[in-house]
Amino acid sequence: MNRRSYALSKVYRLLEPGPVVLVTTSFQGKHNVMAQSWHTMLEFEPPVIGCVISDRNHSFAMLENTGECVIGIPTVEIADKVAGCGNTSGASTDKFARFELTPEPASIVGAPLIAECYANLECRVTDTGMVERYGLFVVEVVKAWIDPSVKNPRTIHHLGRGNFMVAGEHIRLKSKAR
Amino acid sequence: MNRRSYALSKVYRLLEPGPVVLVTTSFQGKHNVMAQSWHTMLEFEPPVIGCVISDRNHSFAMLENTGECVIGIPTVEIADKVAGCGNTSGASTDKFARFELTPEPASIVGAPLIAECYANLECRVTDTGMVERYGLFVVEVVKAWIDPSVKNPRTIHHLGRGNFMVAGEHIRLKSKAR
Numbered sequence: 001m002n003r004r005s006y007a008l009s010k011v012y013r014l015l016e017p018g019p020v021v022l023v024t025t026s027f028q029g030k031h032n033v034m035a036q037s038w039h040t041m042l043e044f045e046p047p048v049i050g051c052v053i054s055d056r057n058h059s060f061a062m063l064e065n066t067g068e069c070v071i072g073i074p075t076v077e078i079a080d081k082v083a084g085c086g087n088t089s090g091a092s093t094d095k096f097a098r099f100e101l102t103p104e105p106a107s108i109v110g111a112p113l114i115a116e117c118y119a120n121l122e123c124r125v126t127d128t129g130m131v132e133r134y135g136l137f138v139v140e141v142v143k144a145w146i147d148p149s150v151k152n153p154r155t156i157h158h159l160g161r162g163n164f165m166v167a168g169e170h171i172r173l174k175s176k177a178r
Numbered sequence: 179m180n181r182r183s184y185a186l187s188k189v190y191r192l193l194e195p196g197p198v199v200l201v202t203t204s205f206q207g208k209h210n211v212m213a214q215s216w217h218t219m220l221e222f223e224p225p226v227i228g229c230v231i232s233d234r235n236h237s238f239a240m241l242e243n244t245g246e247c248v249i250g251i252p253t254v255e256i257a258d259k260v261a262g263c264g265n266t267s268g269a270s271t272d273k274f275a276r277f278e279l280t281p282e283p284a285s286i287v288g289a290p291l292i293a294e295c296y297a298n299l300e301c302r303v304t305d306t307g308m309v310e311r312y313g314l315f316v317v318e319v320v321k322a323w324i325d326p327s328v329k330n331p332r333t334i335h336h337l338g339r340g341n342f343m344v345a346g347e348h349i350r351l352k353s354k355a356r
Contacts, residue, residue: 039218083353162355175264
């Protein structure tokens with residue numbers, strides 16, 4: 001993976017558009033990865049993210065036990081792998097092997113980076129107060145990586161039932177927004 | 179506005195892709211509207227949404243006082259109005275008038291629908307437990323409306339600093355996902 005450190009102050013730009021992400025966890029020597037669309041930024045810097053992971057997901061216990069995950073952001077080139085991760089359970093499948101995703105060691109957390117994702121965010125759980133009611137884990141990004149060779153990442157956005165919208169044209173508008 | 183009731187069970191399909199939304203509030207006879215990208219689905223049905231509104235936003239007190247809002251989903255055709263809403267404050271500007279957005283009475287909540295949005299979600303705040311720490315309001319969608327004449331809504335997704343990605347091509351992948 002061609003990887004460069006990415007400023008934590010810019011992380012919101014990766015998630016604010018609402019892409020499908022791949023969340024990795026690692027527990028007792030086993031990695032898992034799930035496809036996920038229910039996330040939102042909660043703070044700019046340090047970047048804090050709210051991420052919904054249901055207790056019906058195999059990743060749930062792994063995240064609860066370790067308090068660490070990596071949020072990888074895929075592009076349309078690996079959309080089939082993303083859909084595959086969403087259609088299988090880590091309880092019965094080694095998804096990294098089955099969908100030919102390459103786990104790479106993170107720098108701070110135990111969960112793996114995904115070589116095929118153009119961006120990877122190393123995260124630590126900082127608040128589990130909303131987990132029981134909403135499955136909402138609050139995580140802080142402690143290290144961010146990006147592939148500098150990917151200039152205009154064509155992210156994918158889930159419309160439901162396997163229908164995805166691919167990132168389209170870019171427009172620039174006069175804005176005071178961060 | 180050409181408007182038809184939309185099934186609450188399908189609301190997640192409108193927000194899961196991560197579009198910029200317009201959030202309206204109404205308090206003491208005044209309407210306000212803000213542009214917002216920090217939201218996530220929390221539950222499918224009834225649809226529950228986590229929506230970050232900072233206490234620096236004029237909408238914050240209006241939402242706290244009324245417990246009601248409307249989430250309108252704009253398309254690229256009104257991107258300039260959306261950016262305008264993001265660049266101004268309801269404290270000093272009547273944004274509906276300035277950006278020529280048309281408020282229409284909702285059926286259940288006091289906040290107005292936006293005629294220029296292809297979808298409008300009437301929402302009630304159901305949990306303010308995360309407001310103080312994250313500005314995260316949990317709202318339940320109590321009524322949803324869609325413009326049936328809009329077939330492929332070209333939503334906009336904020337990349338930061340006034341750069342927006344427009345919804346692009348659609349792809350369909352074999353999926354068990356809801």
